[in-house]
Amino acid sequence: MTTEATGTRRLNTAKATVEAIAREMERDENVFVMGEDVGPYGGIFSSTTGLLERFGPERIIDTPISETGFIGAAIGAATEGMRPIVELMFVDFFGVCMDQIYNHMAKIHYESGGNVKVPLVLTTAVGGGYSDGAQHSQCLWGTFAHLPGMKVVVPSNPADAAGLMTAAIRDDNPVVFMYHKGIQGLAWMKKNRRSIGPVPEGDHVVEIGKAAVPRSGKDVTIVTLSLSVHHALDVAEELAGEGVDVEVIDLRSIVPMDTQAIIDSVTKTGHLVIVDEDYQSFGLSGEIAARIAEHDPTILKTPVGRVANPDLPIPYARTLEYTVLPTPERIKEAVLKQVGR
Amino acid sequence: MTTEATGTRRLNTAKATVEAIAREMERDENVFVMGEDVGPYGGIFSSTTGLLERFGPERIIDTPISETGFIGAAIGAATEGMRPIVELMFVDFFGVCMDQIYNHMAKIHYESGGNVKVPLVLTTAVGGGYSDGAQHSQCLWGTFAHLPGMKVVVPSNPADAAGLMTAAIRDDNPVVFMYHKGIQGLAWMKKNRRSIGPVPEGDHVVEIGKAAVPRSGKDVTIVTLSLSVHHALDVAEELAGEGVDVEVIDLRSIVPMDTQAIIDSVTKTGHLVIVDEDYQSFGLSGEIAARIAEHDPTILKTPVGRVANPDLPIPYARTLEYTVLPTPERIKEAVLKQVGR
């Protein structure tokens, strides 16, 4: 369940996440952090800033560039009762260590008939928009969600990041925590204005598997997640002035996915646009459309709109990258198409 | 284009594929084969039987168990103008070498602005049904299809296997060739009766990206691929006797996917059942449903039916495994549901 503490402060997503990690590390000495540059550097995307100073090198462990080795080590430690948080610096690097992730982390519990638990949080940075090229800009949540046995959470704002991180650490299952670089609130990267936001004080948990509806509307449903939530909200605000009332669903978690929230919204609006920074085909946008088609295709008054990466490697040049990204312009166009404009 | 040579013989899928490889090796000395146990053993699933004897160890190369190393080496050789066929013994092992596959093999052409070609065939065995457990029974074509830059072909019978292999070798792009163990026609595994079939003599090419319609029907469309094609055909035959006329689409290739063939069929029948031995969510079955929902959801007279692995690791025990596999029983039930029975 989602608990809402009373007081709030304004933090950026990185700080909110680090605070949640620190609180859990205080509560439970089995929690520790492992990854590349998580120590003195504090995480390339500030995902661990200050933790070394507070918890020391025994619990904040810088690793060699050996993702199979140290993610596998986190799995082994988890089966021994530790609760590791292990970082894969960019999700784009999953290919050097995916066997540990999907054949071990995700399957040991099942293969053991429930006798072995793997309580582990795999954190990883996703997303593009700053010309980091085809090997450093991907989202790939569809790839992780396709493979059973791991939960996959994808926060879009500081409060959810903190609440989902807390839930992930306390979960007895492996949880993949994917944070978009563009919402961390980094000083050196273009920031979405909502990358700083109110974060509840104290114990704050966001239930894994529950979508949020940051904006209600009656005309068109946008289902999205991560940075694209903010583009969707921006478009929704703009279109409100043009007489189109957009509802925005922030999935927050894609395994499990809150299918009911999607169906409820589309049943109301009759129009669905899916916005997904991952590759379009064989991924999240397809799955969402399928769940509607499986439930009742007649709730769709018009064909589903998809705004996603059009199945090509992410190009370096800005002009090209912003063609494949799900920009507000592309989202707006897709929404307007739903209402026949 | 699909060329159909005149004479045919009956071969099993493994032999038909090997014959195609051998023919291309005769034609082009740049073609060679590399992988684990492809030499004297002839491939664990008979994918290279007899090639060593014919072409010698310079062109049929047994490798160490170093998938990143030798698949990467195949990529390097391909960029030098060779045309390697490289085998990943089970698709389940992709996690130890996926970086080479999706960050290199699939992206080099794009990153180089078209200046470097990677003409390579990555062959791999897929599928379960013989109690090989969670790490040796997967299909995972959805995972490969999600990542842009590689073609993905999945034959269901000897003639298509030969024709698609020939097309794959001649293609200037990386092509992933996924063969189901259950259609190879192995002496030591339960065989589908159609794993032996007519194969055209001589030069036989099946165009990558064209679906086949092995059975036409007017009531319900089944879209499927690989071993499940045969289950679908069996069910269709059975239901023909019960007055339900089923059309079966064999995708053969999922990147590119013949979306038009699917739309045409569903437009005719109004009912769609997708049968997919891969995990259900965030994969092929979702994508197919989405392409309909994107095109025109009103062509669906009833909600889409999906018969796939219900998002769990593949269990070992036969009773459990046959619960998650897309068995004829499950397919039949899904088709009958479409027509209200």
Place this chain on the structure above:
Amino acid sequence: MDSNTQRELYQQMVTIRTYEETILREYHADKKPVFDIGAGLIPGEMHLAAGQEPVAAGVCAHAIDGDSVTATHRPHHFALAHGVEINAMTAEIFGRVDGLGRGRGGHMHLFDPKAKFSCSGIIGEGLPVAVGQALAMKRRGTNNVAIAVAGEGAANQGAFHESLNLAALWKLPVIFVVEDNDWGISVPRSQSTSVPSNAVRAAAYGIPGVRVEDNAVESVYEEAGKAFERARNGGGPSLLEVSTLRLWGHFEGDAQGYRSDLEGVPGRDPIPTYEQTLRDAGVIDDSFVEQTRSEAVKRVEAAVEFAKSSPEPDPSTAGDYVFA
């Protein structure tokens, strides 16, 4: 070496061999006249460890409560030597509800948290997990040791390199055991490995590396003993390669047509050799041998009985245990 230990090593090896012979029988029992890998009471791939008993027996004889073993696709010998509950293990191999994994795992996926045993069907990928177990052991201030097993083929996987470097860097109590049976399925060591001994690879991590050449349980026991002592005393990891023997095929059904050394194989069986040595030394006699064998048979047949009488999993439970 004291004769009690010798007898125990012998008993362990006989138990393992009896187990493998029995699984062999049960595996093939209902796959006749035509071998069908998916048929019968034990379906699926079957990798048996006959000939490799000295490695498991010699290494695990040093293990104490809390030590872990991470084994491979060929796991039975290490499972038995490490004290995995034989009934539940056998039930798992038969795919039954009383199995270690309630029938979900199978022969390549045996998990016994009580004995701290696990294995994996992916070559080399068990090693990092062992490194993590050792990390937890060290963090908690125990003197426990993680035993990580790999074949000689696995020593060419990237995971091998990363695991040894991590364990050495962090001075973790891991013993890396390489079972060199000369073959990775059909590929001989000479076609997979650029050096004749993996022991030399220890130098790449600044840790001790030893190769036992004779597949003799006492040599293994002795070298393993040094590695355990080092690990328990904070000396960090060791690499121990044993030149051993794959007495049968890679998996059942493997005709081994590729195998040049096949003729000499039976003569290299390590158990008769050791039995003779102990007889010659007066450590065991006919009656001890007889008793050892009959006890092993009794125990193994009881386990098979247990397995066969355990129900098959209810199909409606297939979705259980995906998440905790």
Place this chain on the structure above:
Amino acid sequence: MDSNTQRELYQQMVTIRTYEETILREYHADKKPVFDIGAGLIPGEMHLAAGQEPVAAGVCAHAIDGDSVTATHRPHHFALAHGVEINAMTAEIFGRVDGLGRGRGGHMHLFDPKAKFSCSGIIGEGLPVAVGQALAMKRRGTNNVAIAVAGEGAANQGAFHESLNLAALWKLPVIFVVEDNDWGISVPRSQSTSVPSNAVRAAAYGIPGVRVEDNAVESVYEEAGKAFERARNGGGPSLLEVSTLRLWGHFEGDAQGYRSDLEGVPGRDPIPTYEQTLRDAGVIDDSFVEQTRSEAVKRVEAAVEFAKSSPEPDPSTAGDYVFA
């Protein structure tokens, strides 16, 4: 060493340094006053190789037509030393249509098939590709060599192990060059690598391994020369580690707060040292130095001009070149 070669090595290093300084200037030019990684004429991550010139210059001086280089995320020095077309390379870094990859690749993805140069942003994963290139070279009976570059951090990736084993096993003409600049981003070598020298890791593959300790271009040249000779004559791969210097941050924008050795860094710059050596030996003088520098500046500025005047790619072409 003959003085012509010395002068060429010096010129090569000056060209590289000039290039890196110019990219540095252009990269930061429009990221002021607030640094924004995605802004400006050159957006994205930028890994510059200042301080590591001796490695590229010393190694590539031996390359002949048809030899290949597979470099890393820090590729400019090797690209220039290996003869990559400087205008197209620079245009690619600026993301323009006349770039090596028509703007699709960027600074970590430079492909010049004519010079046989490629690189990759994934640590260690360029090495297998080089092995395959060498396989093709050998198969075709050329005497060409594949040069595979990695950082000392990369030497702990599984791909490193697999690549060296394969190249050794198949006796391929590969030279594995490890640039040890002491750091993998913020992680010092001592916290990532269990041995003080990667040269010892050559023993794990039965190949020669050498470590050059002084970041001196002539030492690199000399040791690389032996490796080339071996490779061209069928002697198989070699491993060459060079202790070098990361003169600047890991990437631009890196404040290097973690770096304990920062104060001593400027004094370790290899170019002034080499310049002085050559001056002392009478191989070069003021006018040569002046001319070298001004020629380098001219060439590099012309490349920047070329890049800036090349159009940005047309958005409607984003989907081109996914498939051939």
